[in-house]
Amino acid sequence: MFRFGIIVCAAFLLYPFFLPDDFYGRMAAEVLLAAIGASAWNILGGYAGQISVGHAVFFGIGAYAPLLIFTKFGLPPIVGVPVGILVSTAVTVVIGLPTFRLTGHYFSMATIAVAELIRLVISNWDYVGAATGLMGPAVARTWLDLSFRSPIPYYYIFLAVLACLLLLTWHLQRSRMGYYWRAIRAGERPARSLGVPVVRYKLYALLLSAGFTSVAGSLYSLMVGFIDPESGFGILKSVELIIIAALGGAGSLFGPLVGAMILVPLQTMTNSLYGGGGSGLTYIIYGGIIVLLARYEPGGLLDLWHRMMSRRAHRADVAAAKPHAS
Amino acid sequence: MTIIQVIASGLLLGAVYALFSSGLTLIWGMMNFINFAHGEFVLIGMYIAFLVVTYLNGGPLLFVGTAAVLLFGFGIVIYYGLIRHVMRGPILAQILSTFGLALLLRYLAFFIFKADFKTLPDTIFPGTVNIGGIFLGMPQLVAGGVALVITLGIHLLLKRTTIGSQLLAVSEDRQAAMLMGIRPDRMQAIAWGLSAATAGVAGALIATFYYISPTVGESLALTAFVVVAFGGFGSVPGALVAGLLIGVIQSLSAYLLGPIYKDIVVYAMFVALLWIRPTGLFGKAA
Numbered sequence: 051m052f053r054f055g056i057i058v059c060a061a062f063l064l065y066p067f068f069l070p071d072d073f074y075g076r077m078a079a080e081v082l083l084a085a086i087g088a089s090a091w092n093i094l095g096g097y098a099g100q101i102s103v104g105h106a107v108f109f110g111i112g113a114y115a116p117l118l119i120f121t122k123f124g125l126p127p128i129v130g131v132p133v134g135i136l137v138s139t140a141v142t143v144v145i146g147l148p149t150f151r152l153t154g155h156y157f158s159m160a161t162i163a164v165a166e167l168i169r170l171v172i173s174n175w176d177y178v179g180a181a182t183g184l185m186g187p188a189v190a191r192t193w194l195d196l197s198f199r200s201p202i203p204y205y206y207i208f209l210a211v212l213a214c215l216l217l218l219t220w221h222l223q224r225s226r227m228g229y230y231w232r233a234i235r236a237g238e239r240p241a242r243s244l245g246v247p248v249v250r251y252k253l254y255a256l257l258l259s260a261g262f263t264s265v266a267g268s269l270y271s272l273m274v275g276f277i278d279p280e281s282g283f284g285i286l287k288s289v290e291l292i293i294i295a296a297l298g299g300a301g302s303l304f305g306p307l308v309g310a311m312i313l314v315p316l317q318t319m320t321n322s323l324y325g326g327g328g329s330g331l332t333y334i335i336y337g338g339i340i341v342l343l344a345r346y347e348p349g350g351l352l353d354l355w356h357r358m359m360s361r362r363a364h365r366a367d368v369a370a371a372k373p374h375a376s
Numbered sequence: 377m378t379i380i381q382v383i384a385s386g387l388l389l390g391a392v393y394a395l396f397s398s399g400l401t402l403i404w405g406m407m408n409f410i411n412f413a414h415g416e417f418v419l420i421g422m423y424i425a426f427l428v429v430t431y432l433n434g435g436p437l438l439f440v441g442t443a444a445v446l447l448f449g450f451g452i453v454i455y456y457g458l459i460r461h462v463m464r465g466p467i468l469a470q471i472l473s474t475f476g477l478a479l480l481l482r483y484l485a486f487f488i489f490k491a492d493f494k495t496l497p498d499t500i501f502p503g504t505v506n507i508g509g510i511f512l513g514m515p516q517l518v519a520g521g522v523a524l525v526i527t528l529g530i531h532l533l534l535k536r537t538t539i540g541s542q543l544l545a546v547s548e549d550r551q552a553a554m555l556m557g558i559r560p561d562r563m564q565a566i567a568w569g570l571s572a573a574t575a576g577v578a579g580a581l582i583a584t585f586y587y588i589s590p591t592v593g594e595s596l597a598l599t600a601f602v603v604v605a606f607g608g609f610g611s612v613p614g615a616l617v618a619g620l621l622i623g624v625i626q627s628l629s630a631y632l633l634g635p636i637y638k639d640i641v642v643y644a645m646f647v648a649l650l651w652i653r654p655t656g657l658f659g660k661a662a
Contacts, residue, residue, distance in 0.1 A: 101471050148651045155410040156609075158471050159601050160650055166598055167643035174636050285594070289479065292472070300468055333483040340476025344462050348469035 062209060066202045075201035081314045082208035083269055088294035088306030089215050090262030095292065096301035097223060098255035099235025100150075103288050104161030107168050108138045108260040110282030112267025114172075117184035117277055126195050127186055131268040138264040139257060146256045150249055153238060162285065169283035183278030186271065196272050204273050211269065212307070215262055220303055222258075231255055235301070263291070286333070293340055299350030308352055313339075381510050382631045383624055388512065388520030390623020392578050395523035396596070397603035397615040398530050399574030405610020406547040406567050409463060409470065413478035415597025417447060417572050419485060421579020422588045429496050436500055436518070436584070443576035451572025455565045478597070486590040493587040500584050519581035526577060527619075530570070531612045543567055547610075595639065602646045 069075050091105050115137065116130030149160050173181045187195050198204065222228050230251045233241040242248045271277045281287065294313050299305030313336075320332045347354050400414045411417075421443040428439035454477070462473045501514040534540040545553040546563045553560055586592075603622050607614030622642060629641040 095468070099467065101468055103471075103475070145647070148647075152650065154467055155404075155408065155471060156605075159410055159412075159605075160646075163598060163601060163643050163646050167640065167647060170636070170640050170643070174640075289475070292475075296468060296472060330483045330486040333479050334487060337476045337478070337480030337483060340472050341458065341480060342476075344465075344469040344473035344476060345458055348462070348466050348472075 066205055072201055075205060077315060077318055079201045079204040079208055079273065080318075081310045082205065082212050083266060083273070084290070084294055084310040084314050085307040086208060086212050086215060086269065087263055087266035087291050088298075088310060089212065089219065090259050090266055091291040092259075092295045092300060092306050093219060093222075093262070094252075094255045094259035096295055096299075096305065097219075097228065097235065098231040098252055099301075100252060100255070101158045101292070102161045102256075102259075103158050103285070103292065104163075104165035105259070105263050105291050106283050106285065106287035107141060107165050108263035109267035109270070109287055109291070110168070110172065110277075110279070111138050111141065112264030113271040113277045113282045114178060114184065114267075115264075116268050117186050117271050117275075118178060120186055121179075121184055127272055128196055131265060134264040134268050135261045138260045142253075142256050142260045146253065146260075147249075150252050150256075162288075165283065165285060165288060169279055169285075172283055173279040179278075181279060183276065183282075184271075186275035188275075197275065201273075204269075208269060211265060216303060216307075218258075223303065227251065227254065232301075289336070293336055296343060296350055297339065299352035302350070302352050305350050305352050309350070312351075379628075379631070382627045384510050384512060385516060386624035386627030387620055388516045388623070389627065390620035391520040391523040391527070392582055392619075393599055393603050393623050394527050394616045394619025395581075396575045396578035397600045397607070397619050398527050398612045399571035399578075400600045401604045401607065401610055401612060401615045402530070402534075402567055402574075403571045404604060406543065407463060407564060409459070410474070410601075411571065412471070412474040412597065413481060414571075414575055414600055415593035415595075416478045416481035416485075417450070417575035417593075418579040418582070418596050419588075419590070419593035420450070420481065421447060421576035422583040422586075422592070423485060423489065423579075424576065425580040425583040426494055426496060426588055429500070440522075440577055440580045443580040444573045447576030448569040448573040450576075451568040451570070452565045454572070455568035459568065460561065460564075478593070482590055482593055489588075489590065491590060493589045495587050496583055513585060515585035519584060522581060523578060524616075526574065527612065527616050530574065531616070533570075534612060539563075539566065598639075599642065602642055605646060605649060 065078060066075060069078075087105075087109060090108075091102070094100050094102055112131075112134035115134030116127035119125045119130035119133060120127045145164055149157060149164065152160050172178055178184065187197055196203075196207075223231075230241070230246050233244065233246050234248055234252060238248055267282065271282075294309040295306045296309070297305075297313060298307065298309030316335070317332050320335060324331050343350070396414065396418050399417075400411060403409055403411050424443040424446060425439040428434040428442055432438070434442075458473055458477065462469045498515070501518050503514045504511045505514060505517055532540075534544060542553070542558045543563050543566065545556065545558055546560045550560045553563075582596075599622065603615055603618045606622065607616070607618035625645070626638045626642055630638040633641070
């Protein structure tokens, strides 16, 4: 298992050296970025079991902050990253707390409404560019602008952020916090009756999740150099985070990464096959995958993989045991 | 005078909101389940009306009837094919199931009918009616009236008929209902059929005065969520009152503040409601 881990890490580190061209480099960077966003959602939705369909709010705040800092004050966009995290945290406390009085479906529904409200406000607010959105620096003034023509620097930045996020998640899931989250997911009322401070630990999950989703948004706008209300705050953004996490396996450490490695190339492929108007087809496929997943494999692909592996191991055990028995 | 006019058209729109929201609240009340694809069910109703009028040259009775029957069947198919299998699964699967269905239906509509707006000819219910100086469009009047009648009909169906009692029995205690010889699966399938049918009828009625486009279901679904939350989950009379209220608030805010505010005000009220009273204005305390 340890050797397998080293091989995977080496593959991720060395991957850019084996690229035929920038197309694959950009796709790889997008895979990592999607994995960051979905892993961030996974903390709240996967581990703590609170299905937010409004995470686009944090992604959007994170994406707008660097470009707003740049267009209004001429500062390097990267200064906006902590600003985005701060604003996301403030929004979390103001809107997250009352929303947490709701559970299950009702919570999900409320998150959609909050996200749509914020999207509507942003699309009509001239200071943040209303419906047209914001642009980043056209040409990098200094390296601090983090505006590169090659996707490789982005790849390594995203890889570093993803590694930090996964390490933190790994640590938390083994700590008391992780057990509390899983207890809350299994049932809020039983968890509370066993002495778990439910609201506090849900809030911790939301704060972490919102902060990292905001970072994902910032990295997105740093790379793309442009943001508008639809690509920042649109409901499809929230859906994307969920489906990537759920496809790989919500509530598992590497589920979001696996989901991103499947879905992002798939999306690039359908978009390049059917052009810009093919995005409709992308979402038909998304919808189909979500329905099939919910119906047949709610645990995601990693869950399926583990089940298959344990069945094989079981069969091997039985085969190994037979000669002794006879 | 204008303000009365605005309120009157808000009430008519609100009646249609009440109709499809009552379908949503029915499912929630019975099985603690929110159908995130409800707006897309309304959308299917709209496209059925469009197809029947365009290709069969059918009248309102035909297209509203077709929408009701087809969506009743569709709701039952969705229940047996999807919902029945996920409803006792993890919450993520429950939410994803109808959410995926919504995406699938919305973008299938996008794929088949393209993004452009479609409208029905305005000769279906021609003219306007003048009631004491208030002018109301005939399509809105018919839609509002029919929606009101059907919503009340659903309320009576639940409260006064055997089927209604059986539906309520299943929602109160599945086990006990089974012991009384009621088949919960069949009743829940009927509830899904009814719920989808209300969405279909509402869609067909809205289509007579509103544009049809693949993304319209999304904002309608959100409106239905708000109505259901205000009316209290599972309450059809609550949905009726809340639907009318939301219709009036939307019309008033569009008139007083400008068209872009009509959704902003309603969603903001929803968020405020979450703060103050999460069980809804008319809902029972949890």
